[in-house]
Amino acid sequence: MLQSVVQDEKPRKVERDLRRVDAHPDHWYPIAWSRELKPGKMLARKYAGEPVVLVRTVAGGVFALEDRCAHRQVPLSHGVVKGCTVRCGYHGWAYDEAGKCVDVPYLGGRLPNGVKAYPVHELDGVIFLFPGNAALAEGRRPHALGARGDRRYKTRELNREVAAHYTFMHENLFDMNHQFLHRRQMGMIKASCLGRESGEDWAEVRYTFDRTSGSATIGEGAILGMMRGVDESARNDQMIIRTDYPYQTLTFAMDDGDPVLSVWLGYTPLDMEQRSNRTFGYLSVKRPKIPLLLDAVWPFITMFTESIFKEDKEVVEMEQAAHDAQGGDWNNEVFPPIKDLRELLLRCGVIRP
Numbered sequence: 001m002l003q004s005v006v007q008d009e010k011p012r013k014v015e016r017d018l019r020r021v022d023a024h025p026d027h028w029y030p031i032a033w034s035r036e037l038k039p040g041k042m043l044a045r046k047y048a049g050e051p052v053v054l055v056r057t058v059a060g061g062v063f064a065l066e067d068r069c070a071h072r073q074v075p076l077s078h079g080v081v082k083g084c085t086v087r088c089g090y091h092g093w094a095y096d097e098a099g100k101c102v103d104v105p106y107l108g109g110r111l112p113n114g115v116k117a118y119p120v121h122e123l124d125g126v127i128f129l130f131p132g133n134a135a136l137a138e139g140r141r142p143h144a145l146g147a148r149g150d151r152r153y154k155t156r157e158l159n160r161e162v163a164a165h166y167t168f169m170h171e172n173l174f175d176m177n178h179q180f181l182h183r184r185q186m187g188m189i190k191a192s193c194l195g196r197e198s199g200e201d202w203a204e205v206r207y208t209f210d211r212t213s214g215s216a217t218i219g220e221g222a223i224l225g226m227m228r229g230v231d232e233s234a235r236n237d238q239m240i241i242r243t244d245y246p247y248q249t250l251t252f253a254m255d256d257g258d259p260v261l262s263v264w265l266g267y268t269p270l271d272m273e274q275r276s277n278r279t280f281g282y283l284s285v286k287r288p289k290i291p292l293l294l295d296a297v298w299p300f301i302t303m304f305t306e307s308i309f310k311e312d313k314e315v316v317e318m319e320q321a322a323h324d325a326q327g328g329d330w331n332n333e334v335f336p337p338i339k340d341l342r343e344l345l346l347r348c349g350v351i352r353p
């Protein structure tokens with residue numbers, strides 16, 4: 001007779017689904033690289049499904065409007081930039097940087113209503129958009145993107161579209177227990193958590209690392225070589241990963257000096273359900289005493305970090321796919337720092353009704 005086995009197949013139902021918590025709009029989100037928007041040109045972007053057009057005037061200033069003409073709703077990004085205005089490509093209605101309609105070429109008299117304008121802020125090569133309550137924008141500007149503005153560091157962009165909710169990105173970076181995923185790039189590394197702290201809108205975790213087997217690839221060796229410098233015995237290394245809502249930073253320091261590695265990341269939701277994001281980031285490595293050394297190993301550092309981020313992108317996309325297939329967050333988290341982080345993301349985001 002067949003024995004029937006009763007299995008607890010259904011995981012606990014999680015009441016609050018973190019993947020249905022929207023990024024809070026009352027913050028600045030990276031929307032484009034400055035280099036992507038040339039003078040006199042426009043760029044069509046999306047923030048959480050909202051179409052936005054970024055406009056750079058010939059004089060170099062940037063403004064952002066909703067990407068639809070108030071007349072017949074076609075995207076303004078198909079129009080042209082004229083002086084300090086954007087002119088729709090269909091009947092030529094013109095809008096200024098505040099979204100006000102300032103000209104209808106074939107009509108005199110009272111002008112129609114315009115379109116929504118968003119606060120924008122350009123910092124360290126990134127254009128930021130403030131999608132929420134504009135009255136809060138000024139006081140919430142980011143002031144530095146990791147070590148990007150520090151000339152003692154060499155910096156590269158991290159730039160990719162990821163088909164995953166922004167919360168997966170925060171959790172992935174925060175949880176260094178996933179070094180197993182990167183075993184082909186790094187060999188076997190064991191992360192030890194040194195402590196954690198959190199506040200109303202931030203959470204932080206600290207780690208140190210030991211190699212348990214395998215050896216460093218050229219790229220990892222290049223970064224570690226830069227970090228350790230001449231003193232191979234320096235072992236008080238500490239990695240600090242911090243979510244300062246809505247951004248994330250990672251610093252890695254040897255002993256008590258400046259970080260030798262500094263990463264800044266921002267995740268901008270793309271679609272209305274926020275199941276995809278564009279990740280903007282900077283990875284900065286402190287220049288060693290012999291400056292050309294870092295330039296020489298830079299291609300290896302680039303290859304190494306790209307491989308790591310590729311693996312992270314693949315795995316968070318698998319997490320999103322599992323969430324979509326299961327229709328909810330079946331996540332079974334066990335690591336206290338990630339539990340802190342999940343609470344923080346719930347607290348700071350907007351729960352979708």
Ligand code: FES
Nearest residue numbers: 069071072088091
């Ligand atoms: S649709 Fe834009 S001017 Fe008519």
Ligand SMILES: [Fe+2]
Nearest residue numbers: 172178308312
């Ligand atoms: Fe990773």
